Amino acid sequence: MTRSIDAVRxxxxxxxxxxxxxxxxxxxxxxxxxxxxxxxQMSALAMAVYFRGMTDREIARWTAAMVxxxxxLDLSDLTRAGRRVPTVDKHSTGGVGDSVTLVLTPLLATxxxxxxxxxxxxLGHTGGTLDKLEAIPGWRADLDAATxxxxxxxxxxxxxxxxxDLAPADRALYALRDVTGTVxxxxxxAASIMSKKIAEGTGALVLDVKCxxxxxxxxxxxxxxxxxxxxxxxxxAGVRTSALVTANHTPLGRAVGNALEVAECA
Numbered sequence: 001m002t003r004s005i006d007a008v009r010x011x012x013x014x015x016x017x018x019x020x021x022x023x024x025x026x027x028x029x030x031x032x033x034x035x036x037x038x039x040x041q042m043s044a045l046a047m048a049v050y051f052r053g054m055t056d057r058e059i060a061r062w063t064a065a066m067v068x069x070x071x072x073l074d075l076s077d078l079t080r081a082g083r084r085v086p087t088v089d090k091h092s093t094g095g096v097g098d099s100v101t102l103v104l105t106p107l108l109a110t111x112x113x114x115x116x117x118x119x120x121x122x123l124g125h126t127g128g129t130l131d132k133l134e135a136i137p138g139w140r141a142d143l144d145a146a147t148x149x150x151x152x153x154x155x156x157x158x159x160x161x162x163x164x165d166l167a168p169a170d171r172a173l174y175a176l177r178d179v180t181g182t183v184x185x186x187x188x189x190a191a192s193i194m195s196k197k198i199a200e201g202t203g204a205l206v207l208d209v210k211c212x213x214x215x216x217x218x219x220x221x222x223x224x225x226x227x228x229x230x231x232x233x234x235x236x237a238g239v240r241t242s243a244l245v246t247a248n249h250t251p252l253g254r255a256v257g258n259a260l261e262v263a264e265c266a
Contacts, residue, residue, distance in 0.1 A: 014048040029065035046182040054187035066195035069169035073201030089202040096214035097251025102265040109156030135259035167195040194233040204240040212249035
């Protein structure tokens with residue numbers, strides 16, 4: 001006999017500090033992506049996770065469910081100038097004046113590598129890479145899979161938003177967390193970041209987890225835990241993953257503000 005699963009039971013289980021099983025996680029992520037689970041129900045679950053947390057197994061399964069909500073790209077056969085090249089990526093958790101991606105991505109593209117950089121928007125008081133680049137007139141974040149691959153093969157790097165085909169569950173959850181006060185939840189934050197990075201098809205990933213007064217995660221202990229969780233998720237998914245916890249007590253450059261930071265990097 002098939003066990004009945006519903007949103008209220010899952011919310012109650014996490015509210016009471018219980019561990020969700022794989023079927024429950026798969027069902028709730030899929031249900032919310034398809035509109036079967038209502039926003040107020042997912043909001044309640046997100047808040048329960050914020051207070052009760054998740055085990056490493058739950059987080060890894062939640063991330064996998066978000067990846068499976070869309071397409072996982074395979075870039076293992078990507079070529080540049082007729083030669084197969086490895087794919088690498090870098091992600092920062094964000095901080096005031098953090099424009100490293102704008103400098104590092106084109107620098108990496110000068111080597112025999114390809115950088116499929118799927119970036120995000122700002123959380124809290126920090127501006128995201130997409131927010132910064134959209135200060136450039138005519139620049140657009142949304143590219144389809146074929147265009148992303150073409151740019152990678154021709155230039156060695158692409159910076160864009162995750163398309164509708166990549167981790168659509170994260171797109172829905174990202175917006176919900178932003179208006180429910182649950183953005184700082186380490187399980188949700190780690191799954192959000194890593195689902196996009198796994199789905200984009202990169203073979204290796206370096207995580208820049210910032211801490212300090214200018215960072216999205218100011219507390220060092222929180223930053224250490226977030227780094228540990230994300231490395232575990234990436235490793236379990238077959239992506240070579242490492243992390244650095246770096247200080248962001250002051251802006252990394254001399255400019256603060258999306259357009260100003262882009263101009264400083266130019």
